[in-house]
Amino acid sequence: MKAKRAGEFRMRNAWLVALGVFGFCLLPDLRAFAKDADDFPLRVVIFHNTEHGQRQREAKNSSEMHEYLDGIGQADLFENSTPVGFEFSYNCMPGMRPSGGYETFPARWKKPGKTLEILVPEPGKPWNNESCLLRTTIEPGIAFFWGEDDDVMQETAAKFKDWMVKHQFDPENGKDMPIEPVPAVAPPSNKK
Secondary structure, eight states, X not given: OHXXXXXXXXXXXXXXXXXXXXXXXXXXXXXXHSOOGGGOOEEEEEEEXXXXXXXXXXXTTSSOEEEEEEEEEEEEEEETTEEEEEEEEEEESTTOOOOOTTOOEEEEEEETTTEEEEEEEETTEEEEEEEEEEEEEEETTEEEEEOGGGOEEEEEHHHHHHHHHHTXXXXXXXXXXXXXXXXXXXXXXXXX
């Protein structure tokens, strides 16, 4: 009887080990489906986007239909702590929206200088990110910013970079909110 139980115990453990090995082998494939923000080192601020079309497309390996929106927009990319303005077109699932305030979206190059992949929160599920491909037209030496009345303005990237340094704003490195610089205080004078 003890031999039978020992055999059952070994068989059960063998199955658990086999399932564990199988799961470990699938781990890279499962991670490919998950969008991890750590895999998106760049940051993008979307200043405006305009949707101009809607279509449905069948989901891969499924008979479900998903809605996709076509659109265009303007944004800044932060790469190597430097702002780069660009215009873009896209075809994404609903959810693409302009950044709020200084909000940035994680991004990475799919085709350097041509196609950026960004992560945007799924509507109603902000913890779940959907990826969107932006076909980019880089504006060399230009950066965009919010002007008066929420108009999108542009200035030289060098001038915007100076503002970033002065305000300690570097979204790639976790500095997501600009800090107002403290004005220098003149030393007291010794005149009587």
